[in-house]
Amino acid sequence: MNSFTYRHLHNATKKLARVDLIVLRLSVIFIFALFGTYKWFPFEANALHHLLTGTWLGALYPILGVRGVSYALGVVENITLLALIVGFFRPILGVAGAVMVIGTAIVTLSLQPQLGRIDSFIIKDVLLIGAGVTLLRHDLRRVLIHRRMSGQ
Numbered sequence: 001m002n003s004f005t006y007r008h009l010h011n012a013t014k015k016l017a018r019v020d021l022i023v024l025r026l027s028v029i030f031i032f033a034l035f036g037t038y039k040w041f042p043f044e045a046n047a048l049h050h051l052l053t054g055t056w057l058g059a060l061y062p063i064l065g066v067r068g069v070s071y072a073l074g075v076v077e078n079i080t081l082l083a084l085i086v087g088f089f090r091p092i093l094g095v096a097g098a099v100m101v102i103g104t105a106i107v108t109l110s111l112q113p114q115l116g117r118i119d120s121f122i123i124k125d126v127l128l129i130g131a132g133v134t135l136l137r138h139d140l141r142r143v144l145i146h147r148r149m150s151g152q
Helices: 003-038 042-052 056-086 091-110 120-150
Strands: none
Touching: 003 056, 003 091, 003 120, 042 056, 056 091, 091 120
């Protein structure tokens, strides 16, 4: 590789280092905003009911009902969304949001054997685990740096 190409690649990676985690966080925020918002509408509650009835989450239906299960999932996803947003400014809440991203993805992936098929409902969660782990590492690092700088 010649020095001209190397210099341009080096500069590009420095520029990307400033935005890569911001873009990743915004992507996860978008997913949780979309899926979390859906949970508040009847079309999603009914779709989830048909999908989840034969899974371990189906045990919630006699307790919470069709809309209640959807609302409960929506609350979790909306809290995750808020923690991710506030995580831009408060890394400790970013840590909580990242842990919740990983947790919700694991819960969804745990349904795979009971669903018996790979569905778009499941596929996004494979990527969310990777994104959640990356955000968790980044926000934990920010928490440690903040504490070191503040003398705690």
